[in-house]
Amino acid sequence: MSAGANKAGKRTGIEISLAISEAAKMARVDAVAAYPITPQTHVVEHLSELVASGELDAEYICVESEHSALSACIGTQAAGARTFTATSAQGLELMHEILYIAAGMRMPIVMAVANRALSAPLSIWNDHSDVMACRDTGWIQVFAENGQDAFDQVICAFRFGEDRRVQMPVMVNFDGFTLSHVVESVEFPAQELVDSYLPPYRPENTLHPDRPLTLGAFAMPEIYTETRMAHEAALLASRPVIDDAWAEWGKLTGRHYKAVETYRTEGAETLFVTMGGLSENAMEHVDAAREKGKKVGLVHIRLWRPFPIDEMRKVLCTAAHVVVMDRALPPGAHGGPVFTEVKSALYDQSRRPTVHGYIAGLGGRDVTPADFGTMYDLAMAAVKEGKKEEFRMIGVRS
């Protein structure tokens, strides 16, 4: 992302976790309910400090688990409070049933997820196993590429999540440690800019004794199918609102975000597909490979749900080969989640590339720019053997 054209912005070196808490503060959240878990801990620690010091006028609810944290968030949100939370890994899974409830009740909670591997065996390090297990919960899901992106996405998430045309909870994913614990130069916009971008929260339905409503009722077989269709339609319909919210943020700050970002894709024969912070390592590889005359480029997915199927088809069908890196292994599924999604998006296209899926960077294993070269070589070898697709884990000792 290019540096901001906005004069009021102030650049500060800050740990990304703290920048995320500051973003929630600048969004003027009314309530926070969260339970600390590595590597998200600094986010909630800093928020509790901001509330304790009076810098942030919000209700901070200490809870005994993540299940309670998200349940409390639904309660505060239903009462009309702008609500923020954050979690990671086991904490996200402990929230699992409440994730569906928050989405089904259309509560526009914003949750930062410091992505981490799942136990067992216990690992506190980064991959995307946690969020991929929550892929189908009905939330809008965004992946940050760097600290500035994560900071901006928290503010933008409130804007599009709360929009009356959307009213959906939003997960802002940022890689544990490789983003969460890194000190980065982050440009903070002026509070007035954020206030002008993000109006006070005015929910359509709130709990109030004068206007009795039933929230979270049960649904008989006669109506459950219709409720799911309504959710599907609403999630798909959120796309233009998300795009508009990003476009307006771009106008105000000079930082432009898209559901699908492309990097040196012009004339590329082979395109890498990545999500999250490792996209920047992929960019380094692309630069080095281009230097050597290899026609490669990168497609970076920022918006995972709703899946930007049109943009993905459009950009990927220009290439001959697609190399997808997944950060989670769904055992027995014959492919990582991004890989299978990309393949299914391309299946009915008349001109479609070969697709190769590689699982890398599990539980904190480094993925260097050179590893993208390995993926490229494997894909080209597969193509040479006449394979249209290949799926495997890379970097496994055997």
Add this chain to the structure above:
Amino acid sequence: MAKPMDQYTWRELLVGNVISEPGSSQEYKTGDWRSLKPVFDNVKCIKCGVCWMFCPDNAIMQDADEFFCADLDYCKGCGICARECWPGAIAMTEESK
């Protein structure tokens, strides 16, 4: 609800499936999975109201003569009323098919 549930299209549902009409759960007739129903013997009944107090589903009401009877739209046939009726005025009898 303004119309029977099976006539709503997905577009007509309120955001988050909110129900704006209080007390609409009365429309769900929850008694249809009962296999036994309570039959009241008004000769033995002394109108003490114990059955009314114990029914977990608020399915006991009083008729015009103030005798207690079951609202079969909601009675689930658990038999608690028959068990608690100390004069033995309630018999759980099989629902006829």
